[in-house]
Amino acid sequence: MAENHISERRQFEDLLKRDGLEDLESRLAILDTFLSTEEHVTLKELSRMLKERGFKFDKEFIADTLQLFCQYGFAVKKEFQNQEARYEHRHIGKHHDHFICTMCGQIIEFYDPQLEALQLKIASNFGFHSLQHRMEIYGMCQKCMGKREPALPLAMTSPGERVKVVRFLGGHTMQARLASMGLNAGSEIEVLSNDGTGPCIVVSKGTRLALGRGVAHKILVSSIKHGTDMGRDRRTKRF
Structure with missing residues (x-):
């Protein structure tokens, strides 16, 4: 066990004793297992790790102990x-x-020190005293991006993704109707909503478009770089 983990184990034990909590050894066993990984673990995953170590705690007890980790500052719930x-x-x-x-x-x-410094500078410019912050950037990892085809159906894209129309698989009638809505080969669009069941909501040239699942499967797109100005939303059209 790493030296800092030994120190944290001792601190946790002292806090449990101070508050008169029961099942001290069991909770310490859960802490040891939790500290054995730097992964972001779910309750289910931690339960599995404990079983692999020969422990048989019920999930309610593990969940209660995780809450204590957060309460005492040993863990953060994300x-x-x-x-x-x-x-x-x-x-x-x-x-x-x-x-x-x-x-x-x-x-x-x-972690990026320049990014951290920039956030503090921006807060200072607004006369704001920053206490804490969290940044979560959603997208696709390198491995998942590598699995993607150069062009894929719009129906398979994710909310927040910005793509360019490569070509249409539908006939002239469908293409003409999309063109009348301002959607052509080369158009850059942002996916606003795509839950896999209802219409795919995108924005193109400042206009929201609601595209049915069948149509979205017939529009082939490719990813584009971030930073393209998609324009302001003005209205919604449905197709």
Whole structure:
């Protein structure tokens, strides 16, 4: 066990004794298991890790202990978009932010001193005293991007993604109707909503378009670089 983990174990034990909490050894076993990984673990994943170590605690007890970790400052509960709550080790005096892949769920930690300094500078410019912050950037990891085809149906894109229309698989009638709405080969669009069941909502040249699932499957697109000005939203059209 790392030296800092030994120190944290001792601190946690002292806090439990101070508050007169029961099941001291069991809670310490959960802490040891939690500290054995730097991954962002769910309650289910931590339960599995404990079983692999030969412990048989019920989930309610593990969940209660995780709450104590957060209460005493040994863990941070993270609730990323569309994911089960995760817990990560709280390192004293250290901060990091997260990239979250919307395809595979991978969580990547990062720290950039220039970014941290810029945030403090911006806060100062507004006369704001910053106490804490969290940054979560959603997108696709390198592995998932590598699996994608150069062109894929619009129906398979993710909310927030910016893409360029490559070509249409539909006939002339469909293409003419889309063209009348300002959507042509080469058009740059941003995906606003795509839940896999209802219409795919995109914005093109400042106009929201509601495209049916069938139509969205017939529009092939490719990813474009960030920073393109998509224009302001003005109205919504449905197709």
